[in-house]
Amino acid sequence: MAPDTAVVLDRAGLDRLIEVLIDDGYRVIGPTVRDNAIVLAELASGRELPAGWGVDSAPGRYRLRRREDAAVFGHSAGPQSWKQFLHPPHRTLWTSDPDVHVQPADEPPTRDAFLGVRGCDLASIAILDRVLGAGAHPDSSFARKRQGLFVVAANCTEPGQVCFCVSMGTGPQVGPGYDIALTERIDEQGHRFLVEVGSAAGERVMALVTARSATEAEISDARAAVAEAANRMYRAMPEVDLPTLLRESRESPHWEDVANRCLTCGNCTMVCPTCYCTTTEDVTDLTGEHAERQQRWVSCFELDYSYVHGGSVRKSGESRYRQWISHKLGTWHDQFGSSGCVGCGRCIAWCPVGIDITAEMSRLAELAERGAADG
Ligand code: SF4
Ligand code: SF4
Known part of the structure; x- marks a missing residue:
């Protein structure tokens, strides 16, 4: 300037x-x-x-x-x-x-x-x-x-x-x-x-x-x-390779711990400035003559989101939270060349039970480090 x-x-x-x-x-x-x-x-x-x-x-x-x-x-x-x-x-x-x-x-x-x-x-x-x-x-x-x-x-x-x-x-x-x-x-x-x-x-x-x-x-x-x-940030993502950490934490017991708190309400995805998923629905009026195709936001926390031929792939809360955070901080890099998170903090403030994406990643990093130390 x-x-x-x-x-x-x-x-x-x-x-x-x-x-x-x-x-x-x-x-x-x-x-x-x-x-x-x-x-x-x-x-x-x-x-x-x-x-x-x-x-x-x-x-x-x-x-x-x-x-x-x-x-x-x-x-x-x-x-x-x-x-x-x-x-x-x-x-x-x-x-x-x-x-x-x-x-x-x-x-x-x-x-x-x-x-x-x-x-x-x-x-x-x-x-x-x-x-x-x-x-x-x-x-x-x-x-x-x-x-x-x-x-x-x-x-x-x-x-x-x-x-x-x-x-x-x-x-x-x-x-x-x-x-x-x-x-x-x-x-x-x-x-x-x-x-x-x-x-x-x-x-x-x-x-x-x-x-x-x-x-x-x-x-x-x-x-x-x-x-x-x-210098006045209260939170930070852990300084680790997040995509690798998430890939290697797939079977972590921590997902169950999150699922015990998560309501699968989807608030975090609705307030997130980058979550972009949508679905389409066809509706008609009562006469059946006027029809419309409508698009609306959806959340990967909805059971129907992973519905494929007779059932949902991600039935448990733990699999749905893991999917959201693994895409946002991990596979988003493979798909779009960057993280899907910009650090705005909305998902932390508007989660009704106060789940904090930075705290969950820090805990996963701690568990991974402990696992590595234990051999
Ligand atoms: S806002 Fe919180 S409780 Fe709701 S789905 Fe997201 S992490 Fe779970
Ligand atoms: S902190 Fe990241 S994941 Fe949470 S709402 Fe903002 S961009 Fe989305």
């Missing part, structure tokens, strides 16, 4: 950025407070941002708390992720009527601007690009939404208690893929956002917003705040 390229917006400038994006035809989606949580929703103005709200989280726990300042990005991840806008939970694939026959469902063109995307979540969008947007048969709905996307990222200066992005290499500094990146700072000099531009589209939008040049001191202050956030 060089002083001649970084600029600063004040709080009114952030509101103006949102106005400019809306005037430019974008649906601006960002964090707001609803139902006692930070959710992601369409914003009509910057007044809807969660000013002064923070989050306390722990395994199986998520609570909003009042902050002592008016930070708008001073909260960690809520129950939702950006996945719901790029890969919606429900979608009609086609409809069929007697006179029209089969036709693909209409999908209005979208031009979304995501505001406040953290490093972990930007990495999760890159994973979805590889899973849904690449290959011989990309998901055309995802590709269309992705193509029109404008990303305003937010560097993280206050990690949540369940975050572990540093050990997954995804944060707190946002990686590539943004149009604009903000670092929010509040001190005696005021409330401001250091802005870095990452694309021509970002440059075009920033030309319409009044911003002043950043000073050297403001740039190093923002850089130091993000670097310091990396």
